[in-house]
Amino acid sequence: MNNVFVYCELEGTKVAEVSQELLTKGRKLANTLGVQLEAVAAGSGITGKVESQILPYGVDKLHIFDAEGLAPYTSKPHTAVLVNLFKQEKPQICLMGADVVGRDLGPRVSSALHSGLTADCTALEIGPHEDKKLGKTYENLLYQIRPAFGGNIVATIVNPENRPQMATVRSGVMKAEILDPNYKGEVIVEDVAKFVPETEYVTKVLDRHVQAAKNNLKGASIIVAGGYGVGSKEGFDQLYELAKVLHAEVGASRAAVDAGFADHDLQIGQTGVTVRPKVYIACGISGAIQHVAGMKESGIIISINSDENAPINTIADYVINGTVEDVVPKLIKYYKQNSK
Amino acid sequence: MKLNIIVLAKQVPDTRNVGPDAMTPEGTVNRSALPAIFNPEDLNALEQALRLKDQFPGTTVHVLTMGPGRAAEVIREAMYRGADGGWLLTDRAFAGADTLATSYALATAIKHVCPNVDLIIGGRQAIDGDTAQVGPQVAEKLGLNQITYVEEVKEVKEVTEVLAKASDQGRAKEVIATRHIDGGVETVESPLPCVLTVNGSAAPCRPRNAKLVMKYKRALAPLELAPGTSYEDLPYADQYGKKAYLKIGQLTTADVNADLAQCGLAGSPTKVKNVENIVFKAKESKVLTGSDEDINGLVQELLASHTIG
Incomplete structure (x- = not known):
């Protein structure tokens, strides 16, 4: 309960770099808060293939959702996975990549759970917050820091009351660092049908072309x-x-x-x-x-x-x-x- | 086949052309220094809607926008380009809304004004927030499917064949669209009703049509009238009686039966803790000119320190 969750984005059975960057950040946030780091991976034919790409970042618990309809990604089944898992697990923080998948999925999950979501954060920190109007103080909130208004100002956003506190982060903003290649985390293969009703599989992907990135900006010297x-x-x-x-x-x-x-x-x-x-x-x-x-x-x-x-x-x-x-x-x- | 289409549009400050006076000395945004424009990607969304209207006569395209009185400008602008009309969702209680409270307001209004909507189309994101959240949040609030990052609506069709799978029941109409995904493109099919969000790289919106400008130039929302006056006090008052389309629809929280606890600042889970002007940590810069001598010197220096090469 009240742990830090990271949604791991997959292309086939490969975990996206941005997810590994967020796992690294999530581990640090979990340490600061004294809670566990949990990860979610949803796809098809992924059991046995994604664990070694996720656990070494210090993941205490990995929830695997493995079913045919979960790959390629479509909005509603993945929303159902997270919404129903979060209702059960009650995370305090959820991080996801600010790419096409994360920006398609994050808002739906926040809308369903009535929780706050901040897009494209450039820094995430933990700290207190005082609401002077209500005379209330909060400890250990997630500071979601992002440039706003066309990048002309920088805003720190907090979600005092609603959980999970959700944020998306672009690829490359955080650094991926393996904590321990042999980190012992628990793997739970979830029963997808319990989370995703058959009626959620509404989008048909008729055609899909994905190429590896043409440039190597992230790795360029x-x-x-x-x-x-x-x-x-x-x-x-x-x-x-x-x-x-x-x-x-x-x-x-x-x-x-x-x-x-x-x-x-x-x-x-x-x-x-x-x-x-x-x-x-x-x-x-x-x-x-x-x-x-x-x-x-x-x-x-x-x-x-x-x-x-x-x-x-x-x-x-x-x-x-x-x-x-x-x-x-x-x-x-x-x-x-x-x-x- | 006829479609009921709602286009979600927003009037935004033009953050792309920010001058030195856009920020006050206190670090807040000086909105009056920025021109208000039709959010660019919402125009791409409007074009996709108008193309369907061209293709399926009898289709209606209405714009829904939330904002102060002057935001009715985007409705009028859309009418000049082919939209049938629209609604200005406006109320003090909506002020301070984050994306979630905004999506609640929009979804509630859609249920009220157009329960039989087939397609809700908006821009991928607005340039003053860049969040891309409102479209998907509206979809979720209405329990509808979504296609985000749309490049082009390829086809909308009626489904006639007998459907075997339980999940396919109720599919009366379907949309097929191409969308940009990371590193590629995808073509997807979804049952209607559905929410689409359209990229800026999609087809640009058609220009104003002169005939439509003539027809709609006097269209006004009640909030645009001078305080204490009504349509009857305007010149050409008789026109407003005869031509209902000149009165742009206006909706308050009460009109759409909105739960005030979910609107505006009160309904926004995210709070702005603080906002600051970022001051870059200034470095000691070496300042050079573009002369051959300076450039040659720089290249030699960088090579000598193995910074390049």
Whole structure:
């Protein structure tokens, strides 16, 4: 009862990285609260295949739901799994990935249980809360911290009364760390029919194409990222050229993605991927909080911007006052000259 | 086949064009400095609805929006593009609603105004919150299935064959849609009624139609009238008597029989503990120009420290 739960997202029998990142965070939260960490995995043909990808993160109890209709993911059966499990287990916290599955599932579960849900958190902490109007104080609440309002402010959200306290977190925001490869957690293979009525299997998946990610932004040691200041889709060509000579990956800010200069899966920031490269070259990126939240832990930050007062310059190690189209070709030229 | 479609739309501050005066010195949002716009993805949702209306004559498309009086602008805007009308859900008791209280209000209103709804279509998310929660929460409150991240509604069809499986009983109409999932696309089929949320990458909304602008330009919600006045006090007052569609529907908590404990701030489990302007930990930056000399020097420095290369 009152434990920390993590919903583990699966592609086939593979546990998503974001789920392992959340298990790591969930373990820490559970330690702070002095409770257990529990995990939920729902899919088809997963028993015997997912335990070793979940338990080593310090999971005390793993609930497995294994039935044909649970893969590929559809909204209603997975909602029924969590809602009915949570009615029984009464978790105090539930974490899930802020990707397509988590953002489809989380709101339904919160709606059914009348609990609060905060999307796209960039930090999770435990702390007290005082409601001055009601004159009530609360101990050990989950602080759900996220940029808000287009990334212009950062808000700390709490759910004082309702349980579970639910939060989604994007891939890469937390770090996955195995606690103990031989961690002894209990595995419970649940009777799916008790949780999911036959009438819940309403969505038919007619066709499905999933490709492995085309880029390796999360693992890249150098990233060349472009913002609105790159100016056009064609402008990104020179970023790709720079990335090629540096053996780097190309990323983009939300403004560049929204403007159609770059693909959505290249987006770095709160609503994209969070990265921690050795070198981050920000080209024409102003530095909204929403973007900085996803790259501020980079080793060395180089900002190329024609606006001397761009907010990103305050966190940059090197500020180059110039236009992207002028500076990037020079970087390529001098890198080629000097690296020989 | 005729469909009853409700489009969920929201008027939002344009957070994409935030100027230096968008934040007050105290760190709160200066809403008056931001233009109010039709939430972009709700326009993509409207287009999917209007396409079904084109395809199935007799289909109705109504917009439901929650907000203050001026939010009726999004209903009018949708009418200019082909919607039949809409409802402004407005009440002080809705103020301070988080996504859950918002979805309660919307779901309650839908039950009231359109119990026979076939499709509820909204944008994937609103740009002032980016949560993508309201669509699925409305679906759950109404006990309906959902298809999120929709790229395109491929087909809506009536089901005529005899259905064998118990779970298929009651499927009178079905929708087939493509949706974006992480790293791919999926085509799914769901019985109606169903909630769809549409991506910004879906087809853009058609522009205003000049004839419809002429027809609906005087459409007003009661809250848009000057305080203490009625439709009878307006110029062209006779028009409002003759053409009911010029009176945009307006609903309060009492009109839809909403439980006040589930509305607004009172019905919101999430509370904002605090809000702050983030001050980046400023680093000692080396400032360079774009000159050949500076760039060459930088590249040499980074290579020497094995930062790159």
